[in-house]
Structures are given as structure tokens and as C-alpha cells.
Amino acid sequence: MDAGALRVRYITSEGQEQETSLASVDGSHVARGLPVRIPPSYVGQSNYPGLFWSATNAGHVWYESLLELAWLWLADFDPHVRRIAAQPFELTGRDGERDRTRFPDFLVIDEHQEVRVIDVKLERMLDKPDVRASLNWTGHALGARGWPYEVWSGAHPTILRNVRLLAAARRPNIVPDSAVDSVVASCPATGTSLGELERSARATATTATPRIVVFAALWRGQLVCDLRAPINARTLVSAA
Incomplete structure (x- = not known):
């Protein structure tokens, strides 16, 4: 597939509004x-659109369904x-x-300024031939541009629950950097x-509760734990 023959708006x-070839778009x-489009909202609709406040963007991001919202929580947590x-x-x-028109759900930029494109689809939708054909075409098109493409259908509910729990500490200025650095330094x-770690944080934190200090260190990726099990006081935490 020729990325120069594909158009991006x-x-x-x-x-x-800008229009150019997929091969040359920045x-x-x-x-x-x-x-390029805002998810519609109307009485009786089966999906749940809305706005997600992203710590990564320091601003709001649109989502069109609860599945997209779940993806956003994990993307916002991804360091x-x-x-x-x-x-x-x-x-x-x-x-x-035939001609195709696609509106991919998300695009992300990583720390190396590399692009990745994501479509979020319920797993049961992937068995539909027209959906699969549309996604395959999108993947081949973006592959010709050199952009990785992913179709995401959900995460383990415990991982999602843990990420949402840690997100209590994601907003800036909730926890001082000095308190986070102190609790990270106290981790063997x-x-x-x-x-x-909470007990260590209690001795040094003056403007935040000890658990929020630990959560901030986990959210920022300075500490890590196994997200596949529910986070509690017995959770093993280590330095990243």
C-alpha cells in the first residue's frame, strides 16, 4: 500500500483544517x-461519551464509550x-x-516522539467481517507510513481498578516532589x-497523607508493584 496515495485530514x-498525504503528515x-469529530450525545444512545481529564496532557480528552475510557486510564498511567x-x-x-474513510480512536506520542495509533473495539465486534476488513485496511495503511497500529479490546479488571486507585495522586501539586523522593529513597x-512505606511517609510528609505519597510514587513510575493483584497494605513495592 502506498502511503503517498492515502489522504489525512x-x-x-x-x-x-489541514489535508495532506499520509506519507507526509507530521x-x-x-x-x-x-x-476531527466530536462523539455525538443523544437521548437513548447505548454508549457513554464524555471528557477524561488526562494528567499526561494536563487537559481533557474525548472518549466515545466506557471501553475507550478504560483505555484512557491505562494510557494516562503509561510512563x-x-x-x-x-x-x-x-x-x-x-x-x-472501494473507497474507505476511517477515524481512528486515538494517537499517542511516546518519549522518543514516535507515533502509535489505537482503535478501541469490543472483542465481539472483531468477529464481524466488515469490522475486521476495515481494521485490517487501517493497519496496512498505517504500516505503510511506519506507524504501529493496535486494536485494543480491554484490560484485566483488577489492573484497571488499581490504576484508577493510584490516579488519586495523579494531579499536579497534590503531593510535593520532596515527599515522593523521600519515600522512594526509603524503599529497600x-x-x-x-x-x-506508608509509615516512612508518615514521618516526613507534612502536606499529604502517607498513602497518597506512596500512590504518587507509583503513579509517577518511581516505585512499582504487581498490578494484577488488588493493592493494599501488604502489596510488595520496589524501586523502579
């Missing part, structure tokens, strides 16, 4: 732009992600004898329980 951060400009864009561009081009090389 996006909206800049200043609200200017992913960083797309990532910092506005959504490699530097920017999240929803409904980032319109992609058009030929697919055999072999690791210790979250409860022990």
Missing part, C-alpha cells in the same frame, strides 16, 4: 491538534506516553474497488510492603 491546535502536529489525542485524524483511500533495594 486533521485540525491544528489553532482550529485550522504526527506531532496531529497529536497536538483538535479532534512512556507523552501525548494522547482522541479522534486525531480522518484517513481516506482506496481499498481494492529488595522491596517492602506498601504499609511499611
